[in-house]
Amino acid sequence: MTSPLERHPYGEHAIVLPPKSQTTHDAADIDREIRLLMYRRLHEIRQFEKRAYDMFMQNLVKGTTHLSLGMEAVAAGFGATMREDDYTFATYRGHAHTLARGVPMEGILAELLGRSNGLLGGKGGSMHLTSVEHGMMGSYAIIGAHLTIANGAAWSAQYRGSGQVAVCFFGDGTTNIGAFHEALNYAAVFSLPVVFVCENNLYMEYTAISDITAVPRPAADRAGAYGLQPVVVDGNDADACYLAARDALEHARSGRGPVLIEALTYRHGGHSRADPGKYKPPGELEAWLAHDPLKIYRGRLERIGVPSSALDEIESQVGQAVDAATEAAKNGPLPEQALAYTDVWADGGHSWRN
Amino acid sequence: MAQLTYREAVARGIAQEMNRDERVVLIGEDIAGAGGVFKTTVGLLEQFGPRRVLDTPISEQAILGAAMGAAMTGLRPIAEIMFSDFFAVCWDIVVNQMAKTRYMTNGQVSIPLVVKSGNGGGLRFGAQHSQSIENWAMAVPGLKVVTPSCPEDVVGLMAAAVRSDDPVLFFEHKGLYASRGEVPDGPIEDVLGKAKIRRSGEHATIAALGMMVPRAVEAAERLAAQGISCEVIDVRSLIPLDAQTILDSVGRTGRLFTVEENPRALGWGAEIASIVGDEGFWDLDGPIVRITTPHVPLPSADSLEDLVIPSVDRIVAEVEKAMQA
Ligand SMILES: Cc1ncc(C[n+]2csc(CCOP(=O)(O)OP(=O)(O)O)c2C)c(N)n1
Ligand SMILES: [Mg+2]
Numbered sequence: 001m002t003s004p005l006e007r008h009p010y011g012e013h014a015i016v017l018p019p020k021s022q023t024t025h026d027a028a029d030i031d032r033e034i035r036l037l038m039y040r041r042l043h044e045i046r047q048f049e050k051r052a053y054d055m056f057m058q059n060l061v062k063g064t065t066h067l068s069l070g071m072e073a074v075a076a077g078f079g080a081t082m083r084e085d086d087y088t089f090a091t092y093r094g095h096a097h098t099l100a101r102g103v104p105m106e107g108i109l110a111e112l113l114g115r116s117n118g119l120l121g122g123k124g125g126s127m128h129l130t131s132v133e134h135g136m137m138g139s140y141a142i143i144g145a146h147l148t149i150a151n152g153a154a155w156s157a158q159y160r161g162s163g164q165v166a167v168c169f170f171g172d173g174t175t176n177i178g179a180f181h182e183a184l185n186y187a188a189v190f191s192l193p194v195v196f197v198c199e200n201n202l203y204m205e206y207t208a209i210s211d212i213t214a215v216p217r218p219a220a221d222r223a224g225a226y227g228l229q230p231v232v233v234d235g236n237d238a239d240a241c242y243l244a245a246r247d248a249l250e251h252a253r254s255g256r257g258p259v260l261i262e263a264l265t266y267r268h269g270g271h272s273r274a275d276p277g278k279y280k281p282p283g284e285l286e287a288w289l290a291h292d293p294l295k296i297y298r299g300r301l302e303r304i305g306v307p308s309s310a311l312d313e314i315e316s317q318v319g320q321a322v323d324a325a326t327e328a329a330k331n332g333p334l335p336e337q338a339l340a341y342t343d344v345w346a347d348g349g350h351s352w353r354n
Numbered sequence: 355m356a357q358l359t360y361r362e363a364v365a366r367g368i369a370q371e372m373n374r375d376e377r378v379v380l381i382g383e384d385i386a387g388a389g390g391v392f393k394t395t396v397g398l399l400e401q402f403g404p405r406r407v408l409d410t411p412i413s414e415q416a417i418l419g420a421a422m423g424a425a426m427t428g429l430r431p432i433a434e435i436m437f438s439d440f441f442a443v444c445w446d447i448v449v450n451q452m453a454k455t456r457y458m459t460n461g462q463v464s465i466p467l468v469v470k471s472g473n474g475g476g477l478r479f480g481a482q483h484s485q486s487i488e489n490w491a492m493a494v495p496g497l498k499v500v501t502p503s504c505p506e507d508v509v510g511l512m513a514a515a516v517r518s519d520d521p522v523l524f525f526e527h528k529g530l531y532a533s534r535g536e537v538p539d540g541p542i543e544d545v546l547g548k549a550k551i552r553r554s555g556e557h558a559t560i561a562a563l564g565m566m567v568p569r570a571v572e573a574a575e576r577l578a579a580q581g582i583s584c585e586v587i588d589v590r591s592l593i594p595l596d597a598q599t600i601l602d603s604v605g606r607t608g609r610l611f612t613v614e615e616n617p618r619a620l621g622w623g624a625e626i627a628s629i630v631g632d633e634g635f636w637d638l639d640g641p642i643v644r645i646t647t648p649h650v651p652l653p654s655a656d657s658l659e660d661l662v663i664p665s666v667d668r669i670v671a672e673v674e675k676a677m678q679a
Contacts, residue, residue, distance in 0.1 A: 087427070120458060120459055120460045120462075121460040123457060123458055123459075123460050124458040124459060124460065128458045128459065130458075130459040130462055130463065131462070132459075132462045132463060137423075137426060137427075137463075138455065138459065138463070140451070141450075142446050142450045142451070144415070144446075145415070145419060145446055145447055145450065145451050146419075146451075147419070148415050148416045148418070148419020148420060148422075148423070148447065149419045149420075149422050149423040149426070149447075149451060150419075150423060151416065151419060151420045151423055152419055152420040152421060152422055152423020152424040152425070152426070152427070152431075153423040153424065153426060153427045154423070155420055155423065155424050155429075156423065156424040156426075156427040156428050156429045157427065159379065159405070159424070159429060160428060160429075166423070178415065179415045179416070179419070179446075182411070182413035182415050182416035183415075183416055183419065185411055185413065185416070186410070186411060186413055186416035186417075186420065189411060190408075339460075342460075342461065343456050343457050343460060343461035344456070344457050344495055344496055345456075345496075345520050346456070346464060346466075346518070346519030346520050348461065350495070351594070352495070352593050352594050352595060353547075353593075353594060353595040353596075353597045353629070354547065354594070354595070354596055354597055354598045
C-alpha cells in the first residue's frame with residue numbers, strides 16, 4: 001500500500017477539524033483600534049473576494065483567480081502588525097495580502113479585469129499583484145520561488161541595517177518543493193530577518209496535503225530540520241495571527257533570525273476559478289464554516305463591548321468601497337497597445353538589438 | 355598595462371565594481387574562503403570582508419532568489435552559478451522571476467544583478483559540466499547575455515553588467531580561464547550590446563563567441579595565407595545584440611560564417627543568420643554557413659570532444675569549402 005488512493009477513495013481522506021475554542025484570545029493585549037482595523041480588513045478581503053468571484057462568473061475577470069475566502073484572518077492579522085516599510089511576498093493567492101497592506105481596491109479589481117487602471121496596468125493580472133510603495137513586493141505564481149526571493153529582501157534589509165522584515169506567505173503544498181527547504185536553510189544560516197508563513201488550508205490544488213506529505217504538520221514538522229521552533233496558530237483567528245506575527249516580527253527584527261509559522265486555515269471555495277471542490281470530504285466545509293474568521297471576530301468584538309452598530313457600520317462602509325471599486329474598475333479603459341512593449345528593460349523599452 | 359589571465363580578470367572586474375559601489379555584494383558556492391572552484395574570486399574575501407563576499411549552501415535556487423530579492427530592494431548583487439549546467443536547477447528563478455518581474459509589475463521593480471557562471475567545453479568534463487548555454491538564456495525576453503573572450507573584455511563587460519539595471523547572465527568560458535591578455539591599468543567600463551571586430555578582412559565575415567573567437571582568429575590567419583581574407587567579429591553580447599556591426603561587415607565581405615560552440619538547433623547563429631537573411635540578403639554572395647557543435651550532448655573523451663566542438667581545422671575547412679564553391 002503506497003499510493004494514497006489505494007488507502008481510500010478520492011475525497012474520502014480523514015477530515016481535519018478546526019480548533020474548538022473561539023474565545024481563547026478574547027483577553028489578548030491588543031488595542032481596540034487595531035482590532036477594529038483588523039475587523040475592517042477581514043471584511044474588505046471577504047467582500048472583495050466575493051465580488052471578484054461574481055465578476056469571474058460574469059466573465060469580466062479574465063484568466064484565473066485564486067481567492068482567500070475563509071483565509072482572511074492570516075492576511076488581516078499580519079497586515080495589522082507589519083511596519084509600513086516591511087516587505088510582503090505572496091503567492092498567486094495574493095489579493096488578501098495586497099489588500100492587507102492598504103493597497104486600494106480599485107487597482108486590484110481593475111488589474112483582474114485587464115484594465116489600464118489596474119495595479120500593474122493590466123500586464124500582470126490576478127496572480128502577480130505588486131505595489132512596491134505599499135511594501136507589497138509581489139505575488140509569485142511558481143511554487144516556492146518567492147521564499148528564496150524574500151530571503152534576498154531580508155538580506156538587503158540586514159545589509160542596509162534598515163530594520164525591515166520580509167514576510168513571505170505560501171501554502172501547505174509549497175512545503176514539498178525544494179525551494180522551500182533551500183530557503184529555510186539559507187535564511188537560518190544567515191540569520192535573515194524573514195518570517196515564513198505557511199497558510200495550511202489542507203489542500204494543494206485538488207489533493208489533500210495529508211495524503212502526500214510525510215509528516216502531519218507540513219510546515220511545523222519541518223522546522224526542526226532548520227533549527228527553528230515549530231509554531232502552529234489558529235489561522236482563522238485574526239488575534240492569534242496578530243499575536244504570532246507580533247512575536248515573529250520582533251524576533252526577526254531584533255536579529256535573531258527567521259521564523260516559520262504554520263497557520264491552520266481553510267478555503268471555503270475551490271482552488272481557483274470555478275473549482276467545485278469535490279475532493280473535500282462531507283462535513284469538513286461545514287465544520288470550518290462554523291469556525292469562520294469573520295464570525296469568530298465579530299463574536300469577540302461584541303464580547304469585549306464593541307456595539308454591533310459600529311461593526312455593521314464598518315461592514316456597510318466596506319460594501320460601498322467594493323461597489324465603488326467595481327464601478328471604477330469596469331469603467332477603466334483597456335490598456336494602450338504600446339504597453340505590450342514597455343518595461344522589458346530598465347530603459348523602459350523592449351529593444352534587444354540594433 | 356598588465357598581463358592578466360582571464361580568471362584573474364574576473365576578480366579584477368568584480369573588485370573594481372565593489373570598490374566603486376558599496377551595494378555590490380558577491381555570493382556563491384565556495385567563492386569566498388576558497389576563492390572559487392575556478393579561482394575567479396581569489397582575494398575578494400580578504401579585500402571586502404565576509405559581509406560582502408559570502409559562501410552559500412549548495413542551493414542554486416536560494417542563491418539566485420537571494421540575489422533577486424536583494425536587487426529588488428537596493429543592492430546590486432553578483433551571484434555565481436559554479437557551472438552553467440547548474441542553471442537547470444534554478445532556471446525558474448532566472449526565467450520566470452528575474453526576467454519577467456519588471457514587465458509584469460509595469461516597471462515597478464528593478465532587478466540590477468549579475469549571475470556569473472563557468473560555461474563551455476573543452477575540459478573533458480562530460481555532458482553535465484561542459485555545456486554552452488547562452489542559447490537557453492537568449493530565448494528568454496528580459497535577460498541580458500554576455501560572453502567575453504579575452505581578459506580586457508572580462509573586466510569591462512563585468513563592469514557594464516554590474517552597472518546595468520537589468521539582470522545579466524555573464525558567461526565565463528572555462529576553456530579560456532588560463533588564457534592571458536593585456537588589460538589596461540585603472541578602471542575600465544565597457545558597454546553591453548557592442549560587438550568587436552577582432553581582425554579585419556575583405557572576403558568573408560566570421561561571427562564567433564567565447565572560446566570560438568580565438569579559434570576563428572587563428573583560422574583567419576591560416577585562411578589569409580591561402581588568400582582568403584576574413585573579418586572576425588567577436589559577438590560578445592547576445593542580448594542586446596549588435597546586429598549592425600555584423601550587417602555592416604557582411605555588406606563589405608558578402609559572406610557570413612558563424613562559429614558556435616553551442617549545440618546546433620536554435621542557436622544564436624541561427625538568429626544572426628535570420629537577421630542577415632532578412633536585412634542583408636542583397637549583400638550576400640553565397641549561403642550563410644553555420645559552423646557549430648552538432649546537436650549532441652558533449653562527450654567526455656578528449657578525442658570525441660575535440661571532434662564535435664568546432665576546431666581551427668574545421669573552421670578553415672568549412673570556410674575554404676564554401677568560398678571555393
Ligand atoms: C512549481 C509549480 N508546480 C505546480 C504549480 C501548479 N499549482 C499552482 S497552485 C498549486 C497548489 C499549491 O498549493 P498550496 O501551496 O497549498 O497553496 P494554496 O493554493 O492552497 O494556497 C499548484 C500545484 C505551480 N504553480 N508551480
Ligand atoms: Mg494549500
